[in-house]
Amino acid sequence: MNIFREILWPLLAVIAAFVVGGIIILLIGDNPVTAYSLLLSNSFGSIRDIGWTLHYSTPLIFTGLAVAVAFRCGLLNIGAEGQLYVAAFATAFIGIKFGGSVVDIFGKQEDWSWASLPAILLIPLCMLTAIVVGGVWGAIPGILKAKFGSHEVINTIMLNFIGIALVGYFTQYFYKVPGDPIQRTAEIGKAAHIPKLNEFLPFIPVDVPLNVAFLIALIMCVLVYVFLWKTKWGYELRAVGENPSAAEYGGISPKKQIIIAMTLSGALAGMVAVGEVQGTRHHYETGFSADWGFLGIAVALLGRNHPFGVLVAALFFGVLLRGEIFVDAFTRYVSKDLGWVLQAIIILFVACFQMYSKRKGGVVKG
Amino acid sequence: MTDIINIALLFAAIRAATPLIFAALGGLFSERSGVINIALEGLMLAGAFTAAVVTFQTGNPYLGMFLGIVAGGVLALVYAVACLKFEADQVVAGMAINFLMIGLPALISGVLYDSTGSTPQIDKAFKLPMIGNQLSYASILAFAIVPLTWYILYRTPFGLRLRATGENPQAADSAGVNVTKLRYVAVIISGLLAAAGGAYLSIGQSSLFTKQMTAGRGFIALAALILAKWKPVPVLIACMFFGFMEALTIAIQGKYKMPSGEPIPIQFIEMIPYVLTIIVLAGFIGASRAPKALGIPYKKEN
Numbered sequence: 001m002n003i004f005r006e007i008l009w010p011l012l013a014v015i016a017a018f019v020v021g022g023i024i025i026l027l028i029g030d031n032p033v034t035a036y037s038l039l040l041s042n043s044f045g046s047i048r049d050i051g052w053t054l055h056y057s058t059p060l061i062f063t064g065l066a067v068a069v070a071f072r073c074g075l076l077n078i079g080a081e082g083q084l085y086v087a088a089f090a091t092a093f094i095g096i097k098f099g100g101s102v103v104d105i106f107g108k109q110e111d112w113s114w115a116s117l118p119a120i121l122l123i124p125l126c127m128l129t130a131i132v133v134g135g136v137w138g139a140i141p142g143i144l145k146a147k148f149g150s151h152e153v154i155n156t157i158m159l160n161f162i163g164i165a166l167v168g169y170f171t172q173y174f175y176k177v178p179g180d181p182i183q184r185t186a187e188i189g190k191a192a193h194i195p196k197l198n199e200f201l202p203f204i205p206v207d208v209p210l211n212v213a214f215l216i217a218l219i220m221c222v223l224v225y226v227f228l229w230k231t232k233w234g235y236e237l238r239a240v241g242e243n244p245s246a247a248e249y250g251g252i253s254p255k256k257q258i259i260i261a262m263t264l265s266g267a268l269a270g271m272v273a274v275g276e277v278q279g280t281r282h283h284y285e286t287g288f289s290a291d292w293g294f295l296g297i298a299v300a301l302l303g304r305n306h307p308f309g310v311l312v313a314a315l316f317f318g319v320l321l322r323g324e325i326f327v328d329a330f331t332r333y334v335s336k337d338l339g340w341v342l343q344a345i346i347i348l349f350v351a352c353f354q355m356y357s358k359r360k361g362g363v364v365k366g
Numbered sequence: 367m368t369d370i371i372n373i374a375l376l377f378a379a380i381r382a383a384t385p386l387i388f389a390a391l392g393g394l395f396s397e398r399s400g401v402i403n404i405a406l407e408g409l410m411l412a413g414a415f416t417a418a419v420v421t422f423q424t425g426n427p428y429l430g431m432f433l434g435i436v437a438g439g440v441l442a443l444v445y446a447v448a449c450l451k452f453e454a455d456q457v458v459a460g461m462a463i464n465f466l467m468i469g470l471p472a473l474i475s476g477v478l479y480d481s482t483g484s485t486p487q488i489d490k491a492f493k494l495p496m497i498g499n500q501l502s503y504a505s506i507l508a509f510a511i512v513p514l515t516w517y518i519l520y521r522t523p524f525g526l527r528l529r530a531t532g533e534n535p536q537a538a539d540s541a542g543v544n545v546t547k548l549r550y551v552a553v554i555i556s557g558l559l560a561a562a563g564g565a566y567l568s569i570g571q572s573s574l575f576t577k578q579m580t581a582g583r584g585f586i587a588l589a590a591l592i593l594a595k596w597k598p599v600p601v602l603i604a605c606m607f608f609g610f611m612e613a614l615t616i617a618i619q620g621k622y623k624m625p626s627g628e629p630i631p632i633q634f635i636e637m638i639p640y641v642l643t644i645i646v647l648a649g650f651i652g653a654s655r656a657p658k659a660l661g662i663p664y665k666k667e668n
Contacts (some may be wrong), residue, residue, distance in 0.1 A: 028477045076457050083571060097584035151592075153404060153457055157585050158640040169633035335476040340469025347462035351454035 005181030008304050009356065010309070013349035014316070021342045030331045035338075038330055039323030042129030049322065051197075051208035058287070059084070059272040060209075061217035063296025064225050064303060064310035066138075066268035070152075070230060071305045073261035074241035081293025082163035084297025087134035089152070089167035091277045092185045092284035094129045096175065098122055099189015100338015105178050112175075112186060114212025119191040121307075125262060126192045127274050135263045137163055143264025146255035152262065160293070168286050175284075183286035194278045197285035220268065225307040237261050269293060290321065291340075296344045301350045317343075372543050375613055377500040381571060383609025385580075386409065387508040389602045390594070391515050391558035398519065398596055399552035400659040402531040404460030405445050406560045407584025408467035413438045414568035415471035418485045419478065420576035425492045431504075431565045432607070436560020441467070446553040450546055453548025472577050484576040485568075494570040504566040505573040512586070515598040528552060532657035535664040541666040545664045560584065582640070585603035596657060611639055629651030 022032035043053045063080045070077035085166055095101070100116030102109050117125065141155040168183070175289040198204040216220045228234035239247040240257040272292060277284060298316055303309030320339055326335045389406045396403040403409075417434030421427050441463060448459040476482040494502050519525040527548055530538040535545045563583075568575045586608055593601035614636045623629055 008601050024473070028478065029657045030474065076461075078461065143640065144644065144648050148648040150644070153461075154585055154589055154592075154647060155644055158644050161582060161640040162644075165637050169631050172633075173631065243663055294465065297458075297464075301458065309478065333477045335473055337469040337472035337476065337482055340465055341473060344462045344464075344466035344469065348454070348459060351458045352452035352456070353450050354397040355453045 006304055009053060009353040010304060010350060011140060013302065013346050013353055016116045016349045017342050017345040020345050021338060024341060025334055028333045030333050034335055035327050035331050038279050039327045041320065042326040043319040044221065047203060048205045050210055053322045054214055054320045055208065055210040056321040057314045058214045058217050058275050059292040059327040060295055060299050060317050061221065061268050061311060062312035063292045064314050065220055065266045066308060067296040067300035068303065068305040068307065068310050069224060070265040072241045072260050073257055074236045074244065075152050075258060076262055077138065077156055077265045078297065079138065079159050080296045081289060081291065082148030082156070082160035082265040083137045083269035084272040084289060084293055086137045086163040086166055087130045087286045088273040088288065089170065090133035091126050091130045092188055093285045094126050095188025095192035095277065096186055098125060099192045101186055101189050101197055103177050103186045111191065116189065117191060121193060125276065126278055130273035131267045132271045135267035136288065138266015138269065139259060139263040142259040145257045165282040165355045171286060180233045182228065183311040187283050188277065192278055193282060194274065203226045209280045210273060210281035215276060221307040222310050237339050239291065268285050295343065301347055341365055375617055375655055378613035378616065379606060379610040380501060380505050382612040383605045384508045384561035385567050385583055386587045386590055386605040387512065387602060387606055388566065389560040391511055391598065392559030392589045392603055393588055393591045394515065394598060394601060395552045396556035397481030397660055398532045398657055399528050399549045400535060400657055400662065401449055401549055401553050402456040402460065402661045404457050404588065404617050405558050406587055407580055407582070409438045409441055409463040409557045410559035410564030410580045410584050411467035411471060412441045414579055415575045417565035418568040419558040420487065421492055421569045422486055422488050427492055427494045430569050433496065434565035435558050435561045438557040438564065444556045446550050450549055456661050468578055481576065485574050488495065488569060488573045490573065493573055494566065494602035502570045503565065504570045512598050513603045515587060519598060529533055532659055535659050539666060586639060586643055587605020593646050607641060611642055621641065
């Protein structure tokens with residue numbers, strides 16, 4: 001019964017969003033049934049499609065968890081985008097500097113690395129970099145909130161702009177291969193690469209980039225669940241989110257918890273770099289994120305800030321991200337921007353329905 | 367450095383401050399009534415997009431500006447319904463409005479003009495009129511609204527009720543103020559004003575709408591509002607400060623070089639207003655006090 005109630009409102013929000021989205025599609029002159037069937041058939045139609053859908057879900061699991069952990073402490077982290085950008089650049093930096101990267105500059109070989117570590121060291125080192133750098137970038141608004149009381153929403157938005165500009169600067173001026181028309185760093189060393197799932201699950205087609213990061217994301221769902229509900233630290237973090245003054249009265253420092261929550265949140269967002277830099281791209285590229293940091297907010301809300309809810313919601317958005325490419329391509333008018341609209345409507349409905357799920361069990365309306 | 371501090375810079379600062387003044391004053395109405403308005407960015411985009419499309423289609427910037435403002439009001443009504451009727455978390459609902467306005471203009475622009483990135487260029491003759499060639503009448507309007515806002519806030523019964531609602535809705539209610547209705551009005555006013563700022567961006571300063579053209583100005587306006595302690599005249603000063611910084615960064619660009627002799631990287635120039643916002647919020651928030659009931663839904667007691 002409890003589970004049912006938890007699922008009911010998010011489900012209604014999704015249905016409502018699709019109805020409103022359908023009306024919009026109709027209004028701009030396309031057929032919503034065609035659009036939605038394109039969406040579904042291209043994300044579930046075959047093992048290849050499912051593999052791609054899971055691949056698109058992976059960064060959203062991380063950012064969804066990131067936003068959810070902050071939410072549980074009463075904070076809205078709109079900075080996951082900046083956190084994952086900064087972390088991705090740092091991961092690429094370590095992958096280049098310790099991966100023995102040799103760069104071809106107009107036919108001349110140049111060694112950009114300081115060392116050439118074996119995979120057994122470099123893979124975890126890169127992962128650690130992603131976590132630490134993401135965590136640091138997340139900690140900044142946490143500290144600002146704890147020390148000065150400045151609102152984390154505005155600060156995380158500002159840090160998004162700053163972080164993305166900062167790593168853009170380093171990419172353009174220092175780590176881009178001269179002559180490369182694309183704003184991206186040099187390739188990281190092979191030893192930093194994490195394997196694709198197709199390497200041990202041969203039934204997955206070879207062109208599907210789904211990699212080990214997906215499994216790490218699943219593990220993180222479990223770890224975040226254990227942390228939040230089975231440890232003292234998680235309890236304290238949630239206590240601050242539920243009622244900061246009551247928590248403080250009970251001997252928990254809200255300021256400390258705010259910093260911890262934002263650090264963990266940033267670290268989780270930073271883990272997007274593991275899949276994207278070490279798994280898929282093998283470099284950092286300006287604009288590589290498909291707004292995953294922002295989508296994470298919708299994922300967390302739809303998943304009711306619960307790690308397993310986040311997983312389901314991330315898979316749902318994975319379907320949207322995979323399917324919208326085909327909807328964009330095979331309909332006359334609908335563009336990928338419909339994704340933003342659906343996302344906004346889902347967030348709005350979930351936020352509005354919260355009133356009903358809170359008021360269960362005959363709480364009198366005022 | 368002194369050679370770029372001149373009258374042209376002052377005009378550039380006024381131009382840059384104009385959309386901020388509109389949006390921040392909009393935010394002032396909403397927040398003084400007790401409703402957080404993080405949706406300013408989206409409301410500005412609604413105004414900017416509608417104004418650009420209408421002006422391009424009709425060649426009439428006044429109609430464009432008017433309908434842009436109306437669009438902001440309508441979108442603010444949606445936000446108000448979510449916050450006031452459904453008691454949605456105001457920050458979350460506000461972000462949803464912002465996300466909606468990233469997608470919706472691009473979607474519509476894609477249908478109308480086959481381009482999701484921007485709307486077509488508006489002929490110079492159809493832009494908002496200028497005084498001389500430095501300032502737009504919209505800037506004068508923005509400056510004029512500051513004393514008007516002050517007057518409404520401190521010298522009219524509506525202003526008194528608005529402030530009372532934001533500070534102590536229970537007391538306002540027992541004094542006969544319809545708290546919910548007043549908040550609806552305040553949020554809609556904020557939509558109208560923010561959209562005016564957006565419209566100025568697309569058909570005054572620029573001559574087309576580009577995706578996310580507000581580039582965080584809604585949030586900077588919000589920061590200015592906090593810095594100004596939710597008071598109209600300080601809002602003007604805070605917005606001028608941010609406008610001046612924006613103008614200065616543009617003036618510095620290309621003119622000054624780093625000690626190494628290379629041009630200052632554009633990324634660092636872009637960062638300045640954002641870094642400033644963080645510093646300002648951290649440094650001034652201690653002395654700044656928000657309306658007491660800001661962000662708290664009001665439930666009438668029986």
